[in-house]
Amino acid sequence: MPSTLPKTLLYLLGAIFILNVTQAYFTELIFDEAYYWHYARNITFGYFDHPPMVAWFIALSSLIFEGHLGVRFVSCLLSVGTLLVLWKTIDHPQKNKYATHFVVLAFSMTLLNAYGFLTLPDTPLLFFCALFLLVYKRFVEKPGIGLAIALGMVMAALMYSKYHAVLIIVFVLLSNLKLLKNTYAWLAVLVALLAYTPHFLWLYEQDFISIKYHLSERKNGPYDFNKYTLGFLVNLVALFGFTFPWIYRSLFRTRSKDVFTKALLFLTYGVLLFFFISSFNRRVQTQWIIVVSIPLVILVFRDMMADETSRKWIYRMGILNIVILLYLRLGLVFEPLFPIYYESHGNKKWVQQLKDKVGDTPVVFENSYRLAPMYAYYSGNTSFSLNNINYRQNQYSLDDSERNVQLRKVYYVSPFLKNAELAFENAKGKPYFGHYINQFESFRKLRCIVDGDAFSLDTEKERLVKIFNPYDEDIDLQKLKFAVGYLDDYKQLQEVIPIYVSATDENISVLKSNDTTNFTFRLPPPKTKTPDYFRLSISEKDLRFGLNGKTIKLD
Template sequence: MGQKFPRLFLILLGLFFILNILQAAFTELLFDEAYYWYYAQQLAWGYFDHPPMVALMVRLGEIAFEGELGVRLVSCFMGAGTFLLLWCLIDYPKKRQYVIHFFLLLFSMALVNAYGFFTLPDTPLLFFTALFLYLYKQFTEKRGVALAIGLGLVMAALVYSKYHGVLIILFVFASNWRLIKDALAWVAVAVSLLCFAPHLFWLAQNDFITINYHLFERPNHAYNFSEFTLGYLLNLVLVFGLLFPWAYQALFKSRSNGDMLIKALQYLSYGFILFFFLSSFTKRVQTQWIVVICIPIAVLTFKHLLTNQNTAKWVFRMGVISTLILMYARVWLVNDRLLPIYFETHGNKNWVGQLKSEINGIPAVFQNSYRRASMYAFYSGSASFSLNTTEKRQNQFTIDDSESRIQGKKIAYIAKNVEGHDFEYSKCDGTVIQGKFIPSFRSYRRLWCTVPDTPLTKEHLKNLEIALYNPYQEDIFRKDLDLYVAYLNKYKEPIELKKMERCNWQNESPYVKAEDTCLIKCAIPPPEDKNVHYIRLGISEHGLKAGINSKTLKLEQ
């Protein structure tokens, strides 16, 4: 990187890395981390919720270590790498006198701190954002084919980390419109598209399931100013913690004066803030969606404190306080006795061990809980499955082969409430979970219903023609299946579930033939609630709760 690092910088970076390694090894997994570990058990070019970068990170880490450290090893390297790259983005020689300020500034940002060891999609997003900005800086100063190719590779890595990476690329390029006429910039774009092509192909093979879920299938609810917009504004404060006044002061006072990097940092910061501010009028913006602004604003804040002693003084003071608080919080992540607050890194080994002992290690099927299914699989080493119903959403268990691995086996069926339950166990937060044994489990959650008559009206529901496709390599006995309709409000939240009592199968066979489609004419019972805007078709097999067996279908008013 063409510069000599101060000895103090290397010492603090090493301590930060060691701290994260220890934290990674001794902190139990988050539920989302367990889910991404589950991704990594079958590497693919895409997954239901996210692109594949997070799964690749887990798989690489598990080459070296097992357990929690294996899941998080690459994150620890990326966390240290992010600090290193941000230091390299700042050219002022005077920065060598402010090494401690630099570390206090970054360490005080709770999410930047956490993503130094947690393995979540935002971890590589932060790292590749810093790397992208570093290469962009080099590109604007030196140019060259090698830099263009490097930019293209990192642009692809950004989007492979999280789809938000597209926004990062767009806002940075928007800050320098001359790149439209730059042939090397188009080389970078071509390289990125070439590298991203396998994921696009995977999306096409899977009916763009990830895009459809995030843009069209994801439930929402009515606009609430406190939860949506005010909540978003509070998140803008929370991402910087006690340092937020000085962080935003640095952003507002920054001037590019022809510096293309500073201009890119400004566009990236304001672009994300404005984009998600507008989004807050339609949905709740999660805090991690805006964590990317920590990268450009951290650079701007550090540059500002180099020329403003008052800012440097307050960043140091607030940084020390924040560091002490966050260090205590880090210990609490491992030891739940430090605070009377339950967190998801507490007690997972205990409930998994209790459950595994209760069910004697047979496969566990969790109703509507891909998170608990993943956590159980990680800590027990036993097979698990998430059986999704119309009440919740689909997930990775919907599209992989996990269902086939437990077909016909004795399983433990686990839910919050199970009629005639055989056993129960308690989670750390006091929630009692019940379960029952099923001697021979059969589920057909991949049966798929399509409706040719779209758009649908309430008149269509009186005699709805449904095409039922059986993707399995076995015939399915019709009498084992019950058809349901779930009614959803305009925010795609389930409000009613009704069984279809009058169904006329168009063929005489008692089976739904393997890899074949049969037609059914159904009189769908009308909803009791008038606030119905969508329907979703579901199938119950062997008395299980109805699954999600169709797309969400709009019901014309």
Template sequence: MLQKIPKILLVFIALTFVLNIVQSATTELLLDEAYYWYYAQNLAWGYFDHPPMVAWMTWLGSAIFPGELGVRFLSCILYSLNLVFLWQLINHPKKETYTLHFCVLVLAVTLMHAYGFLSLPDTYLLFFVTLFLLAYKHFIKKNTLLNSMLLGLLMAAMMYSKYHGVLVIIFVLFSNTQLIFNKYAWFSVAIALICYVPHLIWMFNHNFISLGYHLSDRPNSPYNFVNFTLGYILNLMALFGLIFPLVYYALLKTKIKELFTKALVYLTYGFIIFFFISSFNRKVQAQWLVAICIPLLLISFNYLMDHPKHRRWIFGLGLANIAILLFLRVWLVTGSVLPIPFETHFNKKWVSFIQKHVGNMPVVFDNSYGNAAIYAFYTGNKSYSLNNTQYRLNQYSIDNSEEAVQHRRILYVSRYLNKGDLQFIGAKGEEYRAKYMDDFESYRKLQCIIPEKSISLKDSAAVILKVYNPYLEDIDLKKLRFGVSFLNRYKRVTEITFIDVKPENPSVLQLKQEDTTYFKINIPKPKTEGTAYLRMGISENGLYLGYNGKNIMLE
């Protein structure tokens, strides 16, 4: 049963809901939010970068309201519900006495502000982490089919929100290893897997492209203590702003007396340790840690109720942090209170500039899924992200968006052009140039396949290259140039070399539709030291070399 909610908390929830609604309607979209809106234009069981929950929620909100408010409406609703369920997770007998402290504590958490209205995968992960913990709390009190079914559904919901949801499940399991012998727990796992089958089928049909990108293909940088490990520690602080010492002190002082508290502690330490280890390999983004906000809020509130001095410090520093965060929320809307450009400030400006010159003409953006999505959102016109070897694959690489701009007069926007017909400054101060193309034609879905998993390039290497043409048309080889991108061990391009290719059958002049053509190629030895991988690409009609092959390890 839901516990009675104090009036002060109801007022707080109502006020924050109104604040989030106003903020949603008056703040321009983040590039990522526009990208997820683009997801929502074609609902599916999966997308290149993330599971589909963010698309589903964005679609639902956009069906209710237009514009930015529609994109973010479900985020505002779920944030308010999240506060209700957080309150239900607290069983302390004094909790109603300190309702105001609870409100201050929640509002002082940095990312709870952001995910109170922004429509991002982490927004929905936060909500379902809270519900999962509430379901788990009931489950450990009473093992029933209904409780285990609910637990399984919420495990699936977390995984549909973001892949990090699996860490929540694992660390809660570590806190209660007896679950391994619990038939109701296994029933929960079965329910979660059954619910997750559609996404697994989507992954299988797309060659597990999402996992491949996140686990191996994502570019990295050399280890840097300041950017990686110190940056990770600063992110842990930034999650809670001025109250961070008090929050982590409460974690250290918390004594585990029952299974639910143990789950909260294990979940928090699990994330902290996991991403601390990860920080020695790559830069850890602050949002990857967002799931610990929920257990730490519960731990902190339970601790402050029993410790008056801690309670006073939380209240005072919390109010100061709230003032800072509210100031930053004003900055997100106007951009005028701080001289720092941000992507929520000037997108409408550059979008309007382009549309004024091109009308309804499609616009192709080089290496920017965010700009392509923002342009489509604010204009309703066709756009496309043309990804090349210097960038990465994304949703535009696997959907049908390329078809909408083929053989049409388009405006091509790029940072690689030395001159163009138009020039403008992007939301973050980047300089772009653009030129008109009368008959745009790209073939970014051509697949370059080298069967070998690794290649030795002591001098040069002769290999067989298979090129699969998935298009429903033959492609003249005269339109294509083949190139090799050499990458360092961090999978960043260091050198590009164009090469001559010869079909095994000399009479072949075209890539036949939905067919594979075999070529003999000679890959030259790279000039750059430290080269660890190569990747094949194709330049069509003079465009920048594409991202058409997989990374092949060099021996």
């Protein structure tokens, strides 16, 4: 096997790196990147939606550069690193002859191309997936303490990148159950668990809020074949563009001749089958299946070297993919070239429009973890997303950013305000309205704790609710209103009905700081159809009701 990197490969990867850095510098942030930049302002071992790796890499980028590269530079390094690791994983005596074909294959895969300069949780996931396969390949060839430790550390890095990484580890394990009898494999698992312990502790301290959200709190909708299952099948094509017939041809032709190839096949088919089954329950986003690109680069490149038809057509269609992708990437910077509106367009403009209106006044956005960090990033000013019962929890529900706007004059922005002035229009022309609040005050961290996971819809029965005040100050009960939100079977909000709660101690007039107070309440009669779930909610100073209680099943 060739031990040195061919010059052609180095030149092409160098060109890709320069292209990605240039693209990263000139392209405005997309909303998710701004959100993860918000993560990185407070480095910790976990965040509401994802493990912390994406925030760590943004923080590292910010130590090297400012501006867009301060968010994306490490991603540019990782994208080239992913291709280098994949190249090292492929054992073939003739591979140096086909270095150009290798680069065309990988660079023509749509999301592998896009994540070459965007900073999203999948960016480190792809890199560590490639590294995991390389280390695993060497481990099964010659297990030892050193490789076991390395394998464990890479597994932990995978899990620190995205929770979906568990699928990678599980399907590779299922491909080789003999590992269950391998002492070194168990050492790798022990190392991984030890390295991941800080995140486990973070989850425990946060009452597993992230896991609960992903597994049970997310809204859904009734099954829609076109949106769910057909959408999943379309994503299988979108991942590879015009090369997709030959990509899947190569996959279907591959047989597991050795342990490592079997792992690649189990990983690919396993992820695809898992999300195909998931598509009968919810919409599968394209990036959820991006990880199959990593084993497929290896499998398909092997087939290209062995089969002239695959080599010829994947190369031709790959070039076509790349031309289209480069045009679209140019359109990310120059909006008129892009066929439709994209979220990298016009953010600086609306941020400046709003900043010119409010100056240095903090801005509170109603229900938008997307707009709040984007405004903070481009304006340099304070912002906050106030999440209510019509929306969902996010990092702003968890961190201390609420404190930055407490008791201050703020400009409150919402697309739903009535009798308010126009605050700004986004790049799509959607209007947002706003008004000033002279002394803003919210208590979105108040928790309504109701024992039990299921209740009967008995509107006469008196029930107990414990309200925990995590703030460092007492809260006057006169500032608060209470309600029950009724939800349907898909956890979509149906209605919000105000209720009266009664303190079990009649002398209580405040919620004591860092203490729990007991109240009783009754479920109000629903006004619409019979609900399937309910949750308790609190409003402060006539703001919309918040997300203060968990979703509870109604029998």
